[in-house]
Amino acid sequence: QKEVEQDPGPLSVPEGAIVSLNCTYSNSAFQYFMWYRQYSRKGPELLMYTYSSGNKEDGRFTAQVDKSSKYISLFIRDSQPSDSATYLCAMSERDNYGQNFVFGPGTRLSVLP
Amino acid sequence: SAVISQKPSRDICQRGTSLTIQCQVDSQVTMMFWYRQQPGQSLTLIATANQGSEATYESGFVIDKFPISRPNLTFSTLTVSNMSPEDSSIYLCSVKTVGTEAFFGQGTRLTVV
Numbered sequence: 001q002k003e004v005e006q007d008p009g010p011l012s013v014p015e016g017a018i019v020s021l022n023c024t025y026s027n028s029a030f031q032y033f034m035w036y037r038q039y040s041r042k043g044p045e046l047l048m049y050t051y052s053s054g055n056k057e058d059g060r061f062t063a064q065v066d067k068s069s070k071y072i073s074l075f076i077r078d079s080q081p082s083d084s085a086t087y088l089c090a091m092s093e094r095d096n097y098g099q100n101f102v103f104g105p106g107t108r109l110s111v112l113p
Numbered sequence: 114s115a116v117i118s119q120k121p122s123r124d125i126c127q128r129g130t131s132l133t134i135q136c137q138v139d140s141q142v143t144m145m146f147w148y149r150q151q152p153g154q155s156l157t158l159i160a161t162a163n164q165g166s167e168a169t170y171e172s173g174f175v176i177d178k179f180p181i182s183r184p185n186l187t188f189s190t191l192t193v194s195n196m197s198p199e200d201s202s203i204y205l206c207s208v209k210t211v212g213t214e215a216f217f218g219q220g221t222r223l224t225v226v
Contacts, residue, residue: 004155034214041122041220043205044205045216046214088155088156101215103156104155105153105154
């Protein structure tokens with residue numbers, strides 16, 4: 001079993017739809033959870049950063065962490081064609097020196113106008 | 114936020130040759146990292162670039178194959194040596210300071226023929 005699993009997609013939705021992207025993980029020591037967006041031929045850019053369980057909202061984006069189920073989600077409301085990208089989840093046990101992130105393989109999302 | 118310039122953005126190389134990738138950051142950062150992103154797969158950490166000393170390599174990556182330099186707090190290079198088609202991938206530079214997010218360069222798309 002991989003340490004972080006993510007549905008690779010591709011996922012196609014119509015403009016305006018609510019999108020749900022999910023990751024599951026096996027390491028119960030993970031405490032920091034991130035979602036990155038990666039456009040084609042670009043590096044990943046951070047969308048959301050959360051610590052421990054709970055929800056965090058930023059505009060049309062909501063990150064949800066359920067540590068008891070080892071499951072994290074990213075919701076995109078009122079999706080736009082500009083949201084078309086690959087979304088990577090990442091997680092780590094601590095936030096200090098060293099980059100001990102573990103990334104999911106990414107989900108390709110297409111939002112159709 | 115940190116602005117990262119990574120060069121070259123892409124290259125096609127003959128097997129058996131070497132390619133050096135440069136990463137320049139617009140501000141001093143604590144940590145610099147090199148990742149590989151193979152098609153359809155997660156980002157995999159190659160090594161942490163340490164200023165003034167040898168890089169710290171992750172399991173499966175060795176200095177002879179991926180020599181890394183970091184002469185100062187804003188610059189690092191990764192060399193992919195004696196390339197084979199299996200080295201075809203996207204190579205990404207990442208930077209981080211404790212307590213902040215990780216920033217990524219736009220990546221170098223390498224094709225080995």
